[in-house]
Amino acid sequence: MRAVVTRVKSASVQIAGESVGEIGTGYLILLGVAPEDNEATARKLADKICNLRVFEDENGKMNLNLEQANGALLVVSQFTLYADTSSRRPGFSRAAKPDHAAPLYEYFMRCCRERGFRVEHGEFGADMQVSSVNDGPVTILFDTEREK
Numbered sequence: 001m002r003a004v005v006t007r008v009k010s011a012s013v014q015i016a017g018e019s020v021g022e023i024g025t026g027y028l029i030l031l032g033v034a035p036e037d038n039e040a041t042a043r044k045l046a047d048k049i050c051n052l053r054v055f056e057d058e059n060g061k062m063n064l065n066l067e068q069a070n071g072a073l074l075v076v077s078q079f080t081l082y083a084d085t086s087s088r089r090p091g092f093s094r095a096a097k098p099d100h101a102a103p104l105y106e107y108f109m110r111c112c113r114e115r116g117f118r119v120e121h122g123e124f125g126a127d128m129q130v131s132s133v134n135d136g137p138v139t140i141l142f143d144t145e146r147e148k
Helices: 039-050 098-114
Strands: 002-015 018-023 026-032 062-064 072-077 119-121 129-143
Touching: 002 039, 002 072, 018 072, 018 119, 039 098, 039 129, 072 098, 098 119
Parallel strands: 026 072, 072 119
Antiparallel strands: 002 018, 002 026, 002 129
């Protein structure tokens, strides 16, 4: 799995002009799934992200996690994180097919909810407009394939 995690002051996602998910302080997570990913991969990634300490403490140091910051998550499916950019027109054959990716996307969000976080989301496979007010900016890239 790949995730681009941005610390935000606010983020929202719209589909056809209608807001479907919105958060204040927290993380905007763009989440991509590979064919070899499974529930164990999703759970491990959720654990890493939910425990990530990138919110500032009273001394201005990135030392607080999402829970300590009273944050929420906005998760947006993003198969383009697996783009093959070896040519001018990207290919997406390294991304999992929807029948494999959609359940893992849902499972990832369930893992985050089980930790007590509010999780908002887009719609898997939909054409979405995502807005965010990045904080810092702080953006972290996770790639479970590289962490094996």
